[in-house]
Amino acid sequence: MSNLKWWQTAVFYQIYPRSFADGNGDGIGDFKGITEKLNYIAALGVDALWLSPHFPSPNWDCGYDISDYCNVAPEYGTMEDFKVFLDESHKRNIRVILDLVLNHTSDEHSWFVESRSSRDNPKADWYVWADTPPNNWQSCFDGEAWTYVPERNQYYYHYFMKQQPDLNWHNPEVKKAMWDAARFWLDLGVDGFRLDALGTIFEDLNLTPHTVPMTLAELRRFSDLAKTPEELELKDKYWHDMFKNQWGQLGVHDLMKELRAILDEYEGDRMLVGEDDNIDYMGSGNDELHLVFNFPLMRTEKITPDHVRENQTERLKQLDALSAKKGWPCNTLGNHDCSRIYTRYGNKLYHAELARLHAALVLTMKGTAFLYNGEEIGMTDHMLTDISQVKDTMGSWYYHAIVTDMGVHPDEAMARTAEMTRDKNRTPMQWTSHPNAGFSPMEVSTWLPVNPNYKNGINVRDQEQNPSSLLHYYKHLLRVRTSSSALKEGEYIPLHTEQKDYFAFVRQADKQSVLVILNFSNNHLELNFSTTKEVGGSNLKILFSSAERRIEEISSTLKLNPFEVFIAEVVHSK
Ligand code: GLC
Numbered sequence: 339m340s341n342l343k344w345w346q347t348a349v350f351y352q353i354y355p356r357s358f359a360d361g362n363g364d365g366i367g368d369f370k371g372i373t374e375k376l377n378y379i380a381a382l383g384v385d386a387l388w389l390s391p392h393f394p395s396p397n398w399d400c401g402y403d404i405s406d407y408c409n410v411a412p413e414y415g416t417m418e419d420f421k422v423f424l425d426e427s428h429k430r431n432i433r434v435i436l437d438l439v440l441n442h443t444s445d446e447h448s449w450f451v452e453s454r455s456s457r458d459n460p461k462a463d464w465y466v467w468a469d470t471p472p473n474n475w476q477s478c479f480d481g482e483a484w485t486y487v488p489e490r491n492q493y494y495y496h497y498f499m500k501q502q503p504d505l506n507w508h509n510p511e512v513k514k515a516m517w518d519a520a521r522f523w524l525d526l527g528v529d530g531f532r533l534d535a536l537g538t539i540f541e542d543l544n545l546t547p548h549t550v551p552m553t554l555a556e557l558r559r560f561s562d563l564a565k566t567p568e569e570l571e572l573k574d575k576y577w578h579d580m581f582k583n584q585w586g587q588l589g590v591h592d593l594m595k596e597l598r599a600i601l602d603e604y605e606g607d608r609m610l611v612g613e614d615d616n617i618d619y620m621g622s623g624n625d626e627l628h629l630v631f632n633f634p635l636m637r638t639e640k641i642t643p644d645h646v647r648e649n650q651t652e653r654l655k656q657l658d659a660l661s662a663k664k665g666w667p668c669n670t671l672g673n674h675d676c677s678r679i680y681t682r683y684g685n686k687l688y689h690a691e692l693a694r695l696h697a698a699l700v701l702t703m704k705g706t707a708f709l710y711n712g713e714e715i716g717m718t719d720h721m722l723t724d725i726s727q728v729k730d731t732m733g734s735w736y737y738h739a740i741v742t743d744m745g746v747h748p749d750e751a752m753a754r755t756a757e758m759t760r761d762k763n764r765t766p767m768q769w770t771s772h773p774n775a776g777f778s779p780m781e782v783s784t785w786l787p788v789n790p791n792y793k794n795g796i797n798v799r800d801q802e803q804n805p806s807s808l809l810h811y812y813k814h815l816l817r818v819r820t821s822s823s824a825l826k827e828g829e830y831i832p833l834h835t836e837q838k839d840y841f842a843f844v845r846q847a848d849k850q851s852v853l854v855i856l857n858f859s860n861n862h863l864e865l866n867f868s869t870t871k872e873v874g875g876s877n878l879k880i881l882f883s884s885a886e887r888r889i890e891e892i893s894s895t896l897k898l899n900p901f902e903v904f905i906a907e908v909v910h911s912k
Contacts, residue, residue: 345628345629368413386432387427388532389434420526438533441497454490469493480731481554483584484496508589537614541587550576612630614630614633616630624662640683643838654667654830672709681719691901702856703830714812720765737751765786823849827847833872834870883905885898
């Protein structure tokens with residue numbers, strides 16, 4: 339029996355509620371829709387859901403600007419609909435974690451409405467106020483970080499949009515109110531939280547200005563145009579220097595400890611995963627966050643065997659060094675904030691092959707895995723062509739900034755905006771080949787346009803009917819993972835570490851040892867493992883191969899097809 343907790347062996351599936359399933363036909367996803375799709379999710383074979391925010395919100399940041407933490411956005415349904423969804427998920431053994439946004443609220447939240455009304459109201463000190471802008475800090479979404487409020491004749495601070503004022507976490511009342519909100523959902527039975535943007539909760543107490551000789555819009559533009567190695571390096575340095583005083587500050591650890599203690603009061607192993615890659619936020623391994631994402635894995639132009647090996651060596655070493663020795667990895671390649679895996683890590687010739695390799699990578703590496711809705715059918719980025727379609731305010735702000743202030747031609751500005759906006763990876767889930775991809779009735783205009791490639795087989799229904807589809811491939815891999823103790827729990831042992839074409843490793847648990855080989859190249863490979871300690875002299879029992887091998891057991895010389903995914907149990911001869 340494994341000693342691991344459910345969230346360590348789980349595969350999570352992120353649902354972006356606005357785009358997942360439209361149950362009432364108004365062009366926007368909702369709980370009725372999600373609940374209707376729970377059988378689909380169960381059949382896919384994932385263990386848990388992470389829901390992006392479903393709370394009431396004016397949607398300046400697509401729900402990450404929350405105006406009531408203990409409620410459901412009317413367009414997503416009622417509290418009753420939420421409870422039905424949660425209950426139906428649990429009935430199918432699917433756990434549910436919610437998004438908890440601590441850094442800021444919406445400017446329409448009653449806390450802020452009160453706070454901004456005067457300098458002496460009971461919530462006057464719930465946000466970060468200053469008489470004059472104390473420095474040149476920028477908001478990472480829309481320029482100046484300090485916004486004026488005439489009622490107080492003061493400025494408030496916001497790391498994100500001006501509609502997302504930062505809470506003052508030095509105020510114990512703020513903490514209490516937010517912990518009450520967390521308890522509200524825990525009492526209802528949710529299994530944990532994904533913590534949004536936790537690094538930005540505190541700012542440098544000295545309010546040290548940044549030293550970058552540009553505004554945010556200028557820096558974005560500079561980044562768009564940077565080409566030479568020097569420019570690219572300078573761009574990274576500028577981004578770091580512009581914001582380094584506004585995140586990663588002291589204080590977050592104590593908060594995480596408090597929140598962890600609250601979760602630990604509840605039965606059922608509730609869990610926290612942080613939107614940060616800093617392993618320090620796991621504390622000693624059992625007193626802060628349960629997981630942080632392995633974002634460095636994603637931070638590359640191209641996934642290569644070398645990149646993954648380096649990432650794993652570094653990451654697993656850091657996790658092992660936690661004093662309680664309980665650090666557990668958490669891998670993902672995509673979410674609602676970045677270009678879709680299929681587009682981002684594909685290449686024109688081998689998109690489909692690479693998508694399969696990347697799925698296999700996330701599902702066989704040591705650690706908890708997170709998938710993003712739609713990746714299982716190979717959804718791609720959808721480039722918007724008209725500024726009126728853009729819903730991600732960060733995108734429309736940038737468009738107007740460069741057209742109006744910098745004189746960039748609207749066509750070029752639109753092309754840049756389509757690239758940088760997160761709308762491209764948040765379009766409605768493609769369920770069928772019917773108009774609107776079966777997401778909404780055909781006469782309805784969906785909140786973001788549907789990617790027209792739903793007509794070309796990129797939809798659930800067509801792929802369900804096609805045994806060789808990407809969807810079936812995901813299901814198959816998920817079944818293999820679920821039924822393998824080595825893939826769920828085993829240690830990671832890299833093999834043939836000098837090889838550029840393929841990534842080979844063993845996952846070794848007490849009762850099972852599994853060899854995984856991912857051929858990232860377009861070459862036929864002939865691999866010899868006879869002198870490899872972990873594998874040599876054993877038989878291999880195939881658990882999965884994208885080449886549809888029929889042979890049950892083969893010797894230690896292996897012929898692999900281009901881009902093959904090969905997973906086999908290592909059967910030691912008696
Ligand atoms: C996180 C979310 C992102 C949001 C931001 C502000 O990074 O993932 O979508 O815009 O926080 O809340």
